[in-house]
Amino acid sequence: xxxxxxxxxxxxxxxxxxxxxxxxxxxxxxxxxNFIKEKTNATAGNLSVQIQKLKDAxxxxxxxxxxxxxxxxxxxxTRTGINAFETYVKALQGYLHVSTRP
Amino acid sequence: MEDxxxxxxxxxxxxxxxxxxxxxxxxxxxxxxxxxxxWVVFFCALAQFTLLHFFHSPYHSLVWLATWLVLIFQVFxxxxxxxxxxxxxxxxxxxxxxxxxxxxxxxxxxxxxSNLPEASRHVMFIPVLLALYGxxxxxxxxxxxxxxxxxxxxxxxxxxxxxxxIPYDYQILLIALSMLLAWIGPGYIxxxxxxxxxxx
Numbered sequence: 001x002x003x004x005x006x007x008x009x010x011x012x013x014x015x016x017x018x019x020x021x022x023x024x025x026x027x028x029x030x031x032x033x034n035f036i037k038e039k040t041n042a043t044a045g046n047l048s049v050q051i052q053k054l055k056d057a058x059x060x061x062x063x064x065x066x067x068x069x070x071x072x073x074x075x076x077x078t079r080t081g082i083n084a085f086e087t088y089v090k091a092l093q094g095y096l097h098v099s100t101r102p
Numbered sequence: 103m104e105d106x107x108x109x110x111x112x113x114x115x116x117x118x119x120x121x122x123x124x125x126x127x128x129x130x131x132x133x134x135x136x137x138x139x140x141w142v143v144f145f146c147a148l149a150q151f152t153l154l155h156f157f158h159s160p161y162h163s164l165v166w167l168a169t170w171l172v173l174i175f176q177v178f179x180x181x182x183x184x185x186x187x188x189x190x191x192x193x194x195x196x197x198x199x200x201x202x203x204x205x206x207x208x209x210x211x212x213x214x215x216s217n218l219p220e221a222s223r224h225v226m227f228i229p230v231l232l233a234l235y236g237x238x239x240x241x242x243x244x245x246x247x248x249x250x251x252x253x254x255x256x257x258x259x260x261x262x263x264x265x266x267x268i269p270y271d272y273q274i275l276l277i278a279l280s281m282l283l284a285w286i287g288p289g290y291i292x293x294x295x296x297x298x299x300x301x302x
Contacts, residue, residue: 016109023121028191035188039124095111
């Protein structure tokens with residue numbers, strides 16, 4: 001499997017942490033920043049950066065509010081994000097199919 | 103977790119599967135509200151039956167005022183629960199809408215029934231109530247993939263048929279029985295499963 005073969009994969013999603021975030025959000029309605037941090041074992045700084053990249057791509061929606069005087073960030077996947085995720089999974093399945101063909 | 107852009111397709115699929123699995127809790131409900139409502143309605147039904155059957159009290163229906171207190175408590179309980187939850191899942195929202203539909207149906211049914219003569223009202227009320235009640239219980243069972251609730255919903259429908267055949271005061275006992283089958287039984291099983299799942 002060469003690097004060239006991955007060229008069609010969405011570069012926004014083809015990264016461990018961003019893919020983990022999207023995979024978490026695809027199964028829920030909304031999740032708090034700390035929930036995503038807990039599930040992905042990422043550092044807060046790295047997670048913030050990747051969330052911002054996903055937001056800039058329009059894949060997730062980020063809401064910032066206050067709860068008991070503390071800032072609270074919640075994320076939810078957008079329609080664009082769901083479509084991108086589905087396309088990405090189909091592409092992966094295609095690659096696996098090619099690589100396992102005798 | 104790092105920002106590794108050199109994932110193989112199988113690693114990517116494994117990561118996706120792990121993440122989806124990590125949020126997919128089989129039992130996210132601890133059964134508390136099922137048990138609370140189950141026992142309150144159970145005792146209200148028994149109290150109404152006792153007042154009507156043994157004491158012939160004209161105020162037998164007043165026991166149901168207790169359910170308003172539970173309803174107020176539930177509003178505060180759910181608000182606190184939602185505020186404390188770090189994640190919101192689709193099934194909770196769908197179940198919420200199922201119960202809202204049930205409440206709307208109940209209001210419509212009560213309004214329609216108020217136009218009927220009192221004798222017909224007594225004959226119809228509990229059988230239709232049980233039939234309507236079976237719907238959200240059955241659907242919650244399907245959504246949560248929890249068989250005791252599915253059976254509970256079906257039990258409500260069977261009790262609804264039985265209710266047509268017996269006098270009004272005994273129909274009230276069927277409400278108590280429906281609580282045992284549709285909420286109290288499944289509620290305890292749900293509580294046990296939730297505790298088991300969260301102990302790991």
